[in-house]
Amino acid sequence: GWLVRTARAVDARLYEASQKGAKNFLLEGVLNALEQEDYCHFEVQFEVAHNPIHYLVGGRFTHSMSSLEYTSYDPLFFLHHSNVERQFALWQALQKHRGLPTRPNCGLNLFHNPMEPFGCAHHPA
Numbered sequence: 001g002w003l004v005r006t007a008r009a010v011d012a013r014l015y016e017a018s019q020k021g022a023k024n025f026l027l028e029g030v031l032n033a034l035e036q037e038d039y040c041h042f043e044v045q046f047e048v049a050h051n052p053i054h055y056l057v058g059g060r061f062t063h064s065m066s067s068l069e070y071t072s073y074d075p076l077f078f079l080h081h082s083n084v085e086r087q088f089a090l091w092q093a094l095q096k097h098r099g100l101p102t103r104p105n106c107g108l109n110l111f112h113n114p115m116e117p118f119g120c121a122h123h124p125a
Contacts, residue, residue, distance in 0.1 A: 026049060029049030046088075053065070057080075
């Protein structure tokens with residue numbers, strides 16, 4: 001068969017079969033994220049699972065999935081992000097089963113504090 005190497009060739013690590021009992025870093029990242037019991041930790045761990053796809057598909061070239069300016073032009077971007085949404089829905093379902101909040105709540109307490117430098121301390125009466 002043909003083996004064509006281009007700048008947009010998919011990284012072989014995306015298709016490597018794991019040895020029996022070996023861990024797949026993409027699967028492990030998703031499973032680790034799904035284990036998180038609050039959104040703030042889920043969000044951070046899920047980025048660890050989400051980001052590698054952007055450079056494993058198309059490399060780190062200017063016109064690839066790893067380029068913020070061009071990634072959304074790649075049809076695979078929409079497939080990838082549909083899966084991201086699916087995995088977020090899975091996490092929400094797990095949260096319901098756990099009896100825990102399903103919505104983002106990071107930093108909500110910050111809305112009750114004056115924003116610097118516009119807070120009351122900077123504008124004495």
